[in-house]
Amino acid sequence: MAVSLNSYLIVSAILFSIGVIGVLVRRNPLVIFMSIELMLNAVNLTFMAFANALGSVDGWVFVFISLTVAAAEVVVGLAIIVAIFRTRKEIDIDEMNTLKG
Amino acid sequence: MSANILAFSAVAALAIASGIGVIAFRNAIYSALSLIVNLLSLALFYLILNGMFIAAAQVLIYAGAIMVLFLFVVTMLSSDKAELQTSDRISWQRLVGVIAGIIFAAAASFLLLVHAQIAPDAAAQGSNNLFTQISAPGSGNTEAFGMALFHGFLFPFEVTSAIIVAAILGAVVLGRRSRAKSED
Amino acid sequence: MNFIYTVSNADWGHLLALAPLVVTTALTMLIDIFLPAKARSALVAVALAGVAGSGAGVYMLYQSSGNVLAFNGMITTDHLALFGSVIILVTTFLSLLIAPGYIERQGVAQQGEYYTLVQLAALGMLLLTSAASLMTIFLGIELLSLPLYILCAFSPGQTKAYESGMKYFMLSAFASGFLLYGMALTYGATGTTQLAGIQNFLANHQFTLTSGFGPYFIMGMALLIIGLSFKVSAIPFHAWTPDVYEGAPTPITAMMASGTKTAAFVVFIRLFTETFGSVTAEWQGIIWALAIITTIGGNILAATQTNVKRMLAYSGVAHAGYMLIGVAVANSLGTAGVLTYLAVYALMNTGAFGVLSALEQQIDTNVGLDDLRGLASRSPLLAAAMAIFLFALAGIPGAAGFIGKYTVFYAAAVSGHIELTIIGVLASAAGFFYYLRVIWMMYFVPPAGSSAESESLHAEIISAGGSAAAAKVSIATAAAVALPVGATIALFIAAVGVIGFGIAPAEIIQLARNAAGLP
Numbered sequence: 146m147a148v149s150l151n152s153y154l155i156v157s158a159i160l161f162s163i164g165v166i167g168v169l170v171r172r173n174p175l176v177i178f179m180s181i182e183l184m185l186n187a188v189n190l191t192f193m194a195f196a197n198a199l200g201s202v203d204g205w206v207f208v209f210i211s212l213t214v215a216a217a218e219v220v221v222g223l224a225i226i227v228a229i230f231r232t233r234k235e236i237d238i239d240e241m242n243t244l245k246g
Numbered sequence: 247m248s249a250n251i252l253a254f255s256a257v258a259a260l261a262i263a264s265g266i267g268v269i270a271f272r273n274a275i276y277s278a279l280s281l282i283v284n285l286l287s288l289a290l291f292y293l294i295l296n297g298m299f300i301a302a303a304q305v306l307i308y309a310g311a312i313m314v315l316f317l318f319v320v321t322m323l324s325s326d327k328a329e330l331q332t333s334d335r336i337s338w339q340r341l342v343g344v345i346a347g348i349i350f351a352a353a354a355s356f357l358l359l360v361h362a363q364i365a366p367d368a369a370a371q372g373s374n375n376l377f378t379q380i381s382a383p384g385s386g387n388t389e390a391f392g393m394a395l396f397h398g399f400l401f402p403f404e405v406t407s408a409i410i411v412a413a414i415l416g417a418v419v420l421g422r423r424s425r426a427k428s429e430d
Numbered sequence: 431m432n433f434i435y436t437v438s439n440a441d442w443g444h445l446l447a448l449a450p451l452v453v454t455t456a457l458t459m460l461i462d463i464f465l466p467a468k469a470r471s472a473l474v475a476v477a478l479a480g481v482a483g484s485g486a487g488v489y490m491l492y493q494s495s496g497n498v499l500a501f502n503g504m505i506t507t508d509h510l511a512l513f514g515s516v517i518i519l520v521t522t523f524l525s526l527l528i529a530p531g532y533i534e535r536q537g538v539a540q541q542g543e544y545y546t547l548v549q550l551a552a553l554g555m556l557l558l559t560s561a562a563s564l565m566t567i568f569l570g571i572e573l574l575s576l577p578l579y580i581l582c583a584f585s586p587g588q589t590k591a592y593e594s595g596m597k598y599f600m601l602s603a604f605a606s607g608f609l610l611y612g613m614a615l616t617y618g619a620t621g622t623t624q625l626a627g628i629q630n631f632l633a634n635h636q637f638t639l640t641s642g643f644g645p646y647f648i649m650g651m652a653l654l655i656i657g658l659s660f661k662v663s664a665i666p667f668h669a670w671t672p673d674v675y676e677g678a679p680t681p682i683t684a685m686m687a688s689g690t691k692t693a694a695f696v697v698f699i700r701l702f703t704e705t706f707g708s709v710t711a712e713w714q715g716i717i718w719a720l721a722i723i724t725t726i727g728g729n730i731l732a733a734t735q736t737n738v739k740r741m742l743a744y745s746g747v748a749h750a751g752y753m754l755i756g757v758a759v760a761n762s763l764g765t766a767g768v769l770t771y772l773a774v775y776a777l778m779n780t781g782a783f784g785v786l787s788a789l790e791q792q793i794d795t796n797v798g799l800d801d802l803r804g805l806a807s808r809s810p811l812l813a814a815a816m817a818i819f820l821f822a823l824a825g826i827p828g829a830a831g832f833i834g835k836y837t838v839f840y841a842a843a844v845s846g847h848i849e850l851t852i853i854g855v856l857a858s859a860a861g862f863f864y865y866l867r868v869i870w871m872m873y874f875v876p877p878a879g880s881s882a883e884s885e886s887l888h889a890e891i892i893s894a895g896g897s898a899a900a901a902k903v904s905i906a907t908a909a910a911v912a913l914p915v916g917a918t919i920a921l922f923i924a925a926v927g928v929i930g931f932g933i934a935p936a937e938i939i940q941l942a943r944n945a946a947g948l949p
Contacts, residue, residue, distance in 0.1 A: 206394055
């Protein structure tokens with residue numbers, strides 16, 4: 146007996162919801178970001194399940210493209226996060242200098 | 247219970263447990279590690295679903311490249327413990343978030359369980375039903391994927407290159423500036 | 431293997447509108463390497479040439495006839511796409527013109543990257559307007575968003591800019607997740623990612639909510655609405671708009687406000703009015719409700735702002751509401767209304783942000799309402815331009831904004847949604863208040879520092895916080911505003927366009943009707 150399409154879709158819906166909860170609940174930007182990745186991956190599972198059930202290759206290509214786009218997004222997102230943490234540190238250091246001066 | 251269902255249940259349990267781990271761990275490193283487990287379990291799903299190439303790409307790109315980047319940043323910033331683990335949102339917001347997510351999951355599962363099924367003739371239309379034709383016994387479905395990617399889906403494939411250029415520029419811009427600033 | 435789609439030369443011909451910008455994007459990066467740091471502002475010419483070249487491409491595609499679909503149904507060059515492309519190109523052009531002065535003022539060193547990213551974002555918007563497949567829609571949204579995340583965080587050393595970029599990134603990526611999930615379920619329900627195929631499928635299948643492909647489709651559609659509502663900043667998905675608009679460099683805000691909105695609304699029209707046209711009953715109610723909430727809420731929120739950039743951001747939310755009325759009407763007349771609205775909105779909104787960016791060249795912080803006091807006596811031309819744009823945004827007859835509102839409200843009234851017309855008219859009447867307040871400040875309130883009252887007001891600001899910044903503001907507001915050449919040209923073009931379309935609207939309305947498929 147094969148596993149039905151809807152079982153995959155439900156697993157995917159649950160994973161997506163976990164990601165949504167993570168974004169809404171956590172404050173650490175890195176964890177929010179990971180939760181977004183979790184959401185995207187849940188969607189990829191939906192695509193793969195449908196591609197298999199429909200016998201259509203669109204879903205695969207979509208997953209491949211969303212993988213690539215996610216990689217690009219991660220680069221930019223992490224760069225912004227790192228930049229924010231860096232400037233915060235610099236600001237702290239500047240304040241120390243003013244106090245000394 | 248057949249082997250199929252057994253395998254599916256095991257992987258599904260692993261995926262959901264590691265998914266919960268991502269948002270439940272207080273330490274960002276544990277979150278990242280459970281995200282890796284989650285990505286690997288999804289790769290297993292893809293294998294079950296006949297997507298060999300995508301499963302390999304998932305392991306290489308996601309679990310490999312992307313998560314290494316994540317772990318790198320997490321460890322780099324973890325010296326700022328105070329800032330990284332800022333007080334989480336006040337509890338009512340947290341509650342609303344959890345409730346909204348659970349309602350969404352329940353509604354989605356319900357909708358899917360009420361006799362939802364794909365239309366029998368849905369797959370036949372469009373010029374993209376390569377899968378059924380090439381993945382016949384004897385030729386791999388990676389071939390079908392490659393054929394599709396470089397014929398019918400050539401345009402999206404080309405566009406991703408522009409997106410990657412934008413991402414590279416972003417890393418350059420955001421990374422270089424703070425150095426330039428600390429020089430003054 | 432005859433079932434494989436092979437890309438032909440004709441396909442590449444459909445890229446006429448995109449190709450010039452691709453070339454100049456690459457050229458910008460290349461030339462940037464060889465230029466000395468001081469000559470880098472010349473790069474804006476390369477970018478402007480690219481935009482002009484793309485405009486020529488759009489014109490050539492407009493002249494040509496025949497098959498509009500290309501690359502296996504991935505992109506289309508129908509009149510809807512071309513109309514949207516023109517709006518985006520004009521917005522990008524104006525935004526590029528006001529950029530050099532602003533960049534110089536802000537001391538941005540990486541001009542090459544700035545102009546490259548602006549062009550990439552413009553490419554993403556163009557791609558989005560011509561998308562004919564869920565895949566291209568997704569790629570277009572990502573290609574326009576990624577450069578904009580970076581550009582939002584571009585003001586050097588400003589934590590605020592980084593936080594603006596970060597906020598935009600997080601919420602936008604979150605929304606992309608919803609959008610992608612919606613696409614996955616729509617794909618599953620209909621078996622294809624091509625919009626033409628989806629439309630065909632829906633026309634030939636009976637839709638039921640609880641069985642067959644219905645559950646997949648209805649979930650997918652709801653998620654698509656959520657994802658796109660984020661992009662057009664419809665309430666309740668608008669929370670990012672004011673913060674991001676405020677923190678981003680003003681030329682980028684101008685481009686984001688009208689360019690992204692144009693691209694997203696063209697997708698809205700293509701997906702809902704066209705592709706899901708046979709299941710209108712299933713989505714019309716949701717868009718109807720979104721339109722009403724956004725129209726009313728946007729105007730109320732805008733009225734409470736004291737920062738002009740935030741006020742314009744919320745007014746942008748309200749304008750998205752008016753445009754959603756055109757989508758909720760769900761017919762070609764509504765589409766024509768939205769397109770007309772988008773065209774005039776691009777001119778007046780970019781113009782208003784252009785004036786703000788000129789003002790910010792004098793003031794370090796964001797422009798508050800008080801900074802506009804007596805602008806008319808200091809810089810009469812700038813004040814006049816701002817007044818024109820604000821009158822147009824308010825929708826006063828004679829300026830272009832009225833034409834946009836008129837076509838949308840007319841479409842709603844004719845198509846049996848008189849309640850949307852009434853709400854729209856009442857909301858725009860209420861909206862007069864905050865636009866006219868700015869004009870009042872510019873013309874009838876004496877400049878800061880000239881009366882004892884304003885002195886005490888500034889003293890209050892100084893004691894309240896940000897002492898150095900507030901002191902600088904009070905000095906800057908006393909001086910006249912010098913306009914760079916580029917910004918002058920941009921404001922002139924926008925003002926002429928706003929007045930021209932306001933006086934002679936027939937042409938633009940006819941073009942929009944053609945794009946919507948009406949005679």
